[in-house]
Structures are given as C-alpha cells and as structure tokens.
Amino acid sequence: MLFARVIGTVVCTEKVPAWRGQRLLLVETTDPAGTPAGGRPFAAIDLVSAAPGQLVFVVRGREAAVALANPENPADAAIVGLIDDVYRESPEGAD
Amino acid sequence: MFLARVSGVVVATVKHPHLVGRKLLLVTPEPTPGRPAPVEVIAVDSVDAGVGDRVVVADEGNTAAQVLGMPRGPVRTIIVGIVDHVDGPGQDGPEPGP
Numbered sequence: 001m002l003f004a005r006v007i008g009t010v011v012c013t014e015k016v017p018a019w020r021g022q023r024l025l026l027v028e029t030t031d032p033a034g035t036p037a038g039g040r041p042f043a044a045i046d047l048v049s050a051a052p053g054q055l056v057f058v059v060r061g062r063e064a065a066v067a068l069a070n071p072e073n074p075a076d077a078a079i080v081g082l083i084d085d086v087y088r089e090s091p092e093g094a095d
Numbered sequence: 096m097f098l099a100r101v102s103g104v105v106v107a108t109v110k111h112p113h114l115v116g117r118k119l120l121l122v123t124p125e126p127t128p129g130r131p132a133p134v135e136v137i138a139v140d141s142v143d144a145g146v147g148d149r150v151v152v153a154d155e156g157n158t159a160a161q162v163l164g165m166p167r168g169p170v171r172t173i174i175v176g177i178v179d180h181v182d183g184p185g186q187d188g189p190e191p192g193p
Contacts, residue, residue: 001137001172032103032121032135047169048109057107057137059169063156067111067169080169081110086121088103089146 003030003083004058006050010043018073025050025079027058032086044077055083098178099124101148105137113168120144120174122152138172139163149190151176 008026012019023046029037034055047067050056056079064078065071103121107114118140124133136154141162144150152174153159159173160166180189 001170002134003137029134032105037134047111057105059171061156061171063159063167063169063171066156066167067113071167078169081107081114081119083105084108085106086103087106088121 001057001059001080003032003034004028004044004056004079005030005034005036006052006054006056006079007041008052016074018068018070019045019075022046022068023049025052027056027077027079029058030055032088042077044079045075046079048079048082050079050082057081057083096151096153096175097124098181099138099150099152101144101146101150101174102135103146111169113165113170114139117163117170120146122150122172122174124152136172138174139170140174142174142177144174144177149178150174151178 004027006025010024024043025046027044028041029039060077065073065075099122101120102123105119120140122138123135154172156171159170
C-alpha cells in the first residue's frame with residue numbers, strides 16, 4: 001500500500017454501473033511525510049470518506065476492485081485509510 | 096516477495112473495515128545498487144515484526160487474504176516473515192540479535 005495525498009475530486013455522471021454511488025478522488029503518491037513523489041496523479045475510489053488535502057493510503061491493482069460490494073468492477077486504485085501519524089523510531093527506541 | 100527493513104509505525108484510525116485491528120508498519124524495500132531508491136510502502140504485519148527488523152514482504156492480494164484468513168479485500172502488502180539469516184552474494188550473514 002502506498003502513501004498519497006488527495007489533490008482533487010473527479011466527477012463522472014456517466015460511469016460503469018458497478019461504480020454507482022462511489023466517489024472518485026484524484027490523488028498523487030507521496031513519501032511518508034507527505035512530500036509528493038513526483039508521479040502522475042491518478043483517480044482512486046474513495047472507501048473512507050477522504051477529503052482533498054488529506055494524507056491517505058492507497059491500494060493499487062486488483063485488490064482495489066474487491067473492496068466494492070460488486071467485485072466485478074474496473075477499479076485499479078482505492079483509498080483504504082486516512083494517515084494520522086507515521087512514527088519513525090530507531091530500533092533501540094522501539095518497544 | 097521482497098526483503099525490506101521495518102522503518103516505522105503507521106497510525107490510521109479511519110480505515111477500511113478489512114484493516115481494522117491490524118498493525119500497519121512502514122517498510123523500506125532493500126535498495127538495489129544502481130537502481131533508484133525504493134519507494135517506502137505500508138504493510139500489514141502478520142508476524143509481530145518491529146522497527147529495525149529485516150522482513151520478507153509479499154505484495155499480492157491472494158497471499159494477503161490467505162495469511163489473514165479472510166476473504167479477499169483491499170489488502171495486498173503483508174509482512175510474512177522475519178529474516179534470521181540470508182546467505183548469498185552481498186549478504187552479511189546473520190542479523191544482529193536483540
């Protein structure tokens with residue numbers, strides 16, 4: 001799963017029936033601190049009510065599609081969580 | 096599967112129901128000389144790994160579903176082993192103990 005930031009919303013009135021009622025957001029991948037990684041932005045199905053500006057994590061590939069009620073759909077990216085914090089610890093400090 | 100180092104802990108209160116109760120770790124794939132630095136990813140932990148551990152990570156949805164004992168869901172990156180020892184070119188033998 002990848003870190004990403006929501007940078008916009010995608011509105012499609014006409015879309016495949018399996019996506020009815022789903023939100024599509026525009027995201028760009030980032031590093032764990034939220035700095036853009038430089039890749040091309042892509043659209044992702046929003047499963048957690050994310051909002052523009054939020055740091056999220058995204059699953060890409062077939063696993064994005066199986067999260068929807070009807071797994072026979074063409075999604076290849078889905079937002080599956082909102083990042084609260086990332087703790088980088090030294091091994092000595094970990095418990 | 097690939098080898099990686101656990102480099103941090105990810106906290107996400109709001110997440111897909113499939114991930115509720117799962118420990119999420121930040122893992123850094125081991126770099127390959129001459130290639131761009133690997134992208135750090137989020138992995139579900141299934142082996143009680145901790146920060147600093149060298150681990151084996153699988154990145155495939157069916158693997159994750161099997162290991163978690165759940166139907167397929169939006170999870171594909173999962174830590175499936177803690178490395179004790181790797182023999183081979185460029186490897187430096189056993190991991191330091193705790």
